[in-house]
Amino acid sequence: MSGFDLSPRAARRALSAVSDTVDVADAVVAERYARVVWNSLAEPGDGVAGRVIAELGATAALRLLMDGDLTSTSVTSERELTDGRKRWMPRLSAAPIAHALEIASVRRVRLLVPGDVEWPAQVDDLGENAPLALWARGDASLPARAGASVAIVGARAATSYGEHVAMELSADLAASGVPIVSGAAYGIDGAAHRAALAVGGATIALLAGGVDRPYPAGHSSLIDRIATAGAVVSEVPCGASPTKWRFLARNRLIAAVSAATVVVEAGWRSGSLNTAGHAAALGRSIGAVPGPVTSGASAGCHRLLREFGAQCITSAADVRELLGFVEHPAAPPPDGRPPTDERMRVRDALSGRSWRDVDDLAARSGMSPSDVEMHLGLLLIEGRVEREGRRWRHLAER
Amino acid sequence: MSGFDLSPRAARRALSAVSDTVDVADAVVAERYARVVWNSLAEPGDGVAGRVIAELGATAALRLLMDGDLTSTSVTSERELTDGRKRWMPRLSAAPIAHALEIASVRRVRLLVPGDVEWPAQVDDLGENAPLALWARGDASLPARAGASVAIVGARAATSYGEHVAMELSADLAASGVPIVSGAAYGIDGAAHRAALAVGGATIALLAGGVDRPYPAGHSSLIDRIATAGAVVSEVPCGASPTKWRFLARNRLIAAVSAATVVVEAGWRSGSLNTAGHAAALGRSIGAVPGPVTSGASAGCHRLLREFGAQCITSAADVRELLGFVEHPAAPPPDGRPPTDERMRVRDALSGRSWRDVDDLAARSGMSPSDVEMHLGLLLIEGRVEREGRRWRHLAER
Numbered sequence: 001m002s003g004f005d006l007s008p009r010a011a012r013r014a015l016s017a018v019s020d021t022v023d024v025a026d027a028v029v030a031e032r033y034a035r036v037v038w039n040s041l042a043e044p045g046d047g048v049a050g051r052v053i054a055e056l057g058a059t060a061a062l063r064l065l066m067d068g069d070l071t072s073t074s075v076t077s078e079r080e081l082t083d084g085r086k087r088w089m090p091r092l093s094a095a096p097i098a099h100a101l102e103i104a105s106v107r108r109v110r111l112l113v114p115g116d117v118e119w120p121a122q123v124d125d126l127g128e129n130a131p132l133a134l135w136a137r138g139d140a141s142l143p144a145r146a147g148a149s150v151a152i153v154g155a156r157a158a159t160s161y162g163e164h165v166a167m168e169l170s171a172d173l174a175a176s177g178v179p180i181v182s183g184a185a186y187g188i189d190g191a192a193h194r195a196a197l198a199v200g201g202a203t204i205a206l207l208a209g210g211v212d213r214p215y216p217a218g219h220s221s222l223i224d225r226i227a228t229a230g231a232v233v234s235e236v237p238c239g240a241s242p243t244k245w246r247f248l249a250r251n252r253l254i255a256a257v258s259a260a261t262v263v264v265e266a267g268w269r270s271g272s273l274n275t276a277g278h279a280a281a282l283g284r285s286i287g288a289v290p291g292p293v294t295s296g297a298s299a300g301c302h303r304l305l306r307e308f309g310a311q312c313i314t315s316a317a318d319v320r321e322l323l324g325f326v327e328h329p330a331a332p333p334p335d336g337r338p339p340t341d342e343r344m345r346v347r348d349a350l351s352g353r354s355w356r357d358v359d360d361l362a363a364r365s366g367m368s369p370s371d372v373e374m375h376l377g378l379l380l381i382e383g384r385v386e387r388e389g390r391r392w393r394h395l396a397e398r
Numbered sequence: 399m400s401g402f403d404l405s406p407r408a409a410r411r412a413l414s415a416v417s418d419t420v421d422v423a424d425a426v427v428a429e430r431y432a433r434v435v436w437n438s439l440a441e442p443g444d445g446v447a448g449r450v451i452a453e454l455g456a457t458a459a460l461r462l463l464m465d466g467d468l469t470s471t472s473v474t475s476e477r478e479l480t481d482g483r484k485r486w487m488p489r490l491s492a493a494p495i496a497h498a499l500e501i502a503s504v505r506r507v508r509l510l511v512p513g514d515v516e517w518p519a520q521v522d523d524l525g526e527n528a529p530l531a532l533w534a535r536g537d538a539s540l541p542a543r544a545g546a547s548v549a550i551v552g553a554r555a556a557t558s559y560g561e562h563v564a565m566e567l568s569a570d571l572a573a574s575g576v577p578i579v580s581g582a583a584y585g586i587d588g589a590a591h592r593a594a595l596a597v598g599g600a601t602i603a604l605l606a607g608g609v610d611r612p613y614p615a616g617h618s619s620l621i622d623r624i625a626t627a628g629a630v631v632s633e634v635p636c637g638a639s640p641t642k643w644r645f646l647a648r649n650r651l652i653a654a655v656s657a658a659t660v661v662v663e664a665g666w667r668s669g670s671l672n673t674a675g676h677a678a679a680l681g682r683s684i685g686a687v688p689g690p691v692t693s694g695a696s697a698g699c700h701r702l703l704r705e706f707g708a709q710c711i712t713s714a715a716d717v718r719e720l721l722g723f724v725e726h727p728a729a730p731p732p733d734g735r736p737p738t739d740e741r742m743r744v745r746d747a748l749s750g751r752s753w754r755d756v757d758d759l760a761a762r763s764g765m766s767p768s769d770v771e772m773h774l775g776l777l778l779i780e781g782r783v784e785r786e787g788r789r790w791r792h793l794a795e796r
Contacts, residue, residue, distance in 0.1 A: 043743070043764035086766025090757055161690055243746035245739070245763075290688030290700060292559055293712040302688060305703060305710035312703035312710075314691040341643070345441070348641030359488055365643075366441035368484025 004094055017105035034058035035113045039133040040097045041088040044235050044249035048084040050128035051075045100237035107212045110140035120144045123256045125282050131235035137211045138227035142204055143257055149179035150319055151258035153272045154188025154265045159297050162188055162265030165289050167195035172316035174201025181258045184223055188264045193226055203230040208250040209242030255279035260322045262287040262313055266300030273300050280308055285322045287313035346375040355391035402492055415503035432456035433511045437531040438495045439486040442633050442647035446482040448526035449473045498635035505610045508538035518542045521654045523680050529633035535609045536625035540602055541655055547577035548717055549656035551670045552586025552663045557695050560586055560663030563687055565593035570714035572599025579656045582621055586662045591624055601628040606648040607640030608632055653677035658720045660685040660711050664698030671698050683720045685711035744773040753789035
């Protein structure tokens with residue numbers, strides 16, 4: 001059942017192809033390796049594993065687990081640990097972990113763990129549910145630099161309207177240096193990635209399964225292109241399949257990596273709402289692109305606007321505002337009083353055919369003759385009225 | 399300049415065709431008549447006139463104005479009154495007022511003033527800018543009964559999408575007893591009125607000009623039908639033309655009469671935004687129907703959602719919620735933690751082809767064998783899995 005060599009030497013050997021181990025202290029490399037093991041034992045977001053590792057360190061926690069000595073601590077109850085051991089022990093096997101590292105090595109996948117320069121610290125906002133490790137194809141440092149990134153996500157069953165808007169938003173934002181985060185799915189996700197690639201921008205795909213297993217299969221070449229120009233990232237090891245559970249868990253990562261999440265099209269129960277909900281829970285900004293209320297593909301977006309306080313997104317400028325880049329000063333709302341544009345009242349009172357004198361215009365406009373005269377003078381200077389003695393009329397608009 | 403007989407006897411004679419004067423006290427009838435005169439002197443929303451009348455009463459204020467003795471009071475400054483006199487005096491002429499009453503009498507237009515049973519008290523929320531009087535064709539009591547009404551307004555240059563949505567909302571709400579208020583314009587307004595009429599519901603058109611002057615001319619027969627089945631109302635006397643100023647002033651009345659204002663389609667600078675702004679300023683609920691972000695006809699609605707805190711309206715049920723009729727309990731948002739549906743994890747771990755034992759399923763799902771067994775048992779009862787000894791597989795969905 002044990003069979004794990006957790007020595008620094010074994011750790012260096014196991015990790016040399018996926019992580020910088022030269023000039024790194026023994027304890028650090030060992031801890032990194034222990035995280036890789038935990039990453040295989042626990043499903044994404046296992047809060048008990050997260051707490052045990054945060055308190056004891058991955059190496060110590062793993063040794064205690066293997067020795068059967070892992071007991072309740074200040075942050076975990078005995079009950080939680082009993083249940084945890086039952087979840088984790090069936091997976092405590094050296095072969096699959098070695099196999100996952102073997103694939104990672106061959107596919108040039110990088111391992112990221114907390115403390116690495118390349119670790120995207122924003123995901124630690126997930127607390128005990130933060131990923132234990134991340135696996136990256138492509139530019140492994142991109143997620144850490146994606147602090148002002150935006151997730152553009154949405155329905156697989158997108159309409160051409162939704163895909164059009166996703167591409168417009170993504171191309172504009174990516175061209176101006178905002179990394180685009182998405183889930184590589186069909187529909188909105190794919191449109192967002194493609195547009196970012198098309199303008200030479202940065203884009204990150206977060207997968208539900210291992211980064212060596214492009215999903216959906218029809219997006220294999222798109223995912224390869226993302227890995228070449230940006231980064232393809234997952235929290236599950238190579239070889240892991242993209243289960244439904246992991247899709248939902250992956251959604252929280254999309255929300256956590258990005259500064260804001262924008263949903264372009266989503267059905268009433270779309271998984272994108274789950275992503276947006278996580279973003280809101282993490283204090284990230286959320287936006288939703290409206291669409292026709294007659295379109296089921298926009299029903300989830302409207303739900304976000306109604307129930308989740310999402311910001312209404314109509315343009316890339318709106319997304320920049322969501323990211324805090326710009327401030328549109330809001331127009332002052334009317335205050336229940338009638339308009340005060342007296343010039344409008346004078347122009348309303350004038351005719352283009354009949355000549356009218358000031359008294360007539362005063363009566364028609366409900367203004368004093370002197371005020372009417374002042375506005376007539378200004379309109380005359382602007383060439384909008386003509387006079388004949390004491391009488392006035394509109395000049396036709398040119 | 400004076401020429402006005404403000405005696406109760408003259409008032410009774412002038413108003414008998416437009417107001418109940420039998421069994422009404424002399425002072426009340428005189429006050430009513432004085433309001434009619436003021437209604438001709440002041441443009442809609444003249445706050446100084448509103449304050450003077452509120453303080454002194456319309457009759458006393460008018461007498462003082464005619465005698466040149468109207469002086470500053472606790473609520474008006476000398477400067478305001480000097481300006482006011484200049485606005486009002488050019489209109490102080492008996493003939494047009496008599497003419498407006500003559501038209502009203504012929505067209506069976508009813509006069510409403512504050513204190514009448516039929517006066518819609520909700521417009522008094524406009525304070526000093528409240529209308530001094532209202533003129534109604536059709537069911538003059540309808541506005542006063544329209545407390546839980548909704549204004550459905552929007553662009554004249556509506557798209558077929560906008561008109562479709564306006565009709566759907568209006569028909570549904572009107573059929574369930576909610577009066578529909580609008581401005582009788584082309585586009586959204588007309589669609590809202592028509593749908594309300596089609597289902598036999600109540601609808602009120604608020605006009606910018608006199609109720610005897612249907613505007614736009616192309617909606618003359620529609621406005622006649624509204625007058626027959628509902629009410630056509632204006633605050634300006636018969637014969638008054640619908641000036642631009644009065645359109646803006648009319649918008650505040652639409653907002654004030656209705657419990658909520660819903661904008662269906664509106665351009666970036668549409669007058670409907672003005673109506674919604676007044677509604678918000680009056681503490682009324684406002685809603686906006688989203689549309690494609692690629693449609694300029696929805697740009698104003700999206701602006702309301704972004705800048706004015708309008709509620710996103712996708713259905714008549716959403717409007718009822720806006721009116722406070724129903725409460726949709728908001729779905730609890732995700733809390734940043736991963737999903738807790740263990741059944742999903744067990745089903746993810748099962749195959750439809752390969753038989754898998756509990757230990758295998760435990761390792762695949764990251765769950766304890768005992769938890770896996772519990773869920774397998776439930777799935778078996780539901781006929782979703784089959785077993786062969788200690789091994790299990792999915793049954794195909796039927």
